[in-house]
Amino acid sequence: MTEGTGRAPRRRADARRNESALLDAAAAVFVASGVEAPVRDIAAKAGVGVGTVYRHFPTRADLVVAVYRHQVEACAVAGEQALEHTDSPFEALRGWIDVFVDFLVTKHGLAGALQSDDPQFQVLHAYFLDRLLPVGTRLLEAGVAAGEVRDDVSAMELMRGVGGLCIGPADDRYDVRHTVGVFLDGMRAP
Amino acid sequence: MTEGTGRAPRRRADARRNESALLDAAAAVFVASGVEAPVRDIAAKAGVGVGTVYRHFPTRADLVVAVYRHQVEACAVAGEQALEHTDSPFEALRGWIDVFVDFLVTKHGLAGALQSDDPQFQVLHAYFLDRLLPVGTRLLEAGVAAGEVRDDVSAMELMRGVGGLCIGPADDRYDVRHTVGVFLDGMRAP
DNA sequence: AACGTTACGGAACAACGTTCCGTTTGTCGA
DNA sequence: TCGACAAACGGAACGTTGTTCCGTAACGTT
Incomplete structure (x- = not known):
């Protein structure tokens, strides 16, 4: 006290x-x-x-977090609710990742900052992980329990993988959403 | 003349x-x-x-290209030969991507530079694509022809996807090779 | 040896993140 | 309403980087 x-x-x-x-x-x-x-x-x-x-x-990362806090929060909530509105956990996962990708691709440079090893972005990194990793874990677990998702992929690999696929400038030859779709297909239970 | x-x-x-x-x-x-x-x-x-x-x-990218030219060349050659030493085009592809990933993860920051939209790295970008995209295309085509690889993934999506998955600092919770494996699984023909 | 050319070194400039401190401005009690 | 004090401000100043520029030194040739 x-x-x-x-x-x-x-x-x-x-x-x-x-x-x-x-x-x-x-x-x-x-x-x-x-x-x-x-x-x-x-x-x-x-x-x-x-x-x-x-x-x-105090740092640029704090400003970035503050600017996007609402949207990250909304994304987390969307994930928490995704399971309730469909009977396929895999589709719930896909839908949520879709929301996440939409968020990232419309924020120029954000995906890159998220993956950056610059200590300046530590706070940003930590915030996204804190907020989204648990959501990813729950969606993954539900998918595994339903036998729709393979059981050897962690939420970290899911989130960082998708983040990595979203990095870089727009380019006709590279369709982010399609590539993420390929990645998700790789996560289906055999 | x-x-x-x-x-x-x-x-x-x-x-x-x-x-x-x-x-x-x-x-x-x-x-x-x-x-x-x-x-x-x-x-x-x-x-x-x-x-x-x-x-x-003249630019930092020229220096980077010069330093890694030999290894990129070796990687390209490995891809061109991969098809000859196995009867499964998918395994040839997987083996080649393994070489590519090994190359990227041992060069701190290179994957990030490759994906960067900083015009400074234009030359680097162009060199890697020029040299590796054709190789990826041939491996992909062989896989599609053999019915082992889905036919809707471009070499650009393959290379940039794998590159993206290799970005970022080392972390216990994120196994690059495993995550790339998931991505490749997503590329198998249904 | 002398000379022209090539290449060198590092000072100098610009852009950026970040810190620091003299000055201004709100707020609150009298 | 006024005064005083803490809070907050603005932007100059510093350190680090990429990049350019030009006076000077080194090479190679005659």
């Missing part, structure tokens, strides 16, 4: 305003230039100095 | 010496720090100035 039950002491108005402006600006810049856009660009778009960016979001 | 059949006019001794030292140094630094190591590190290790690096290799 070092801090009792007291709530956070309500921040200053400009601080809240700037955080919100930063999130909006970052979302816009990420769409236009990808998640690796210069911090200065985001600061400029939000009408604040770079110092303000770093006060609100 | 603007230049006739005359050969290149033989470069200076120090130029040849430095190019060789640069290749050795780059190979060593790539092993130690990955293919994204600072150019200054490579120059220092080779005992030359940065200007010399850029004179010999």
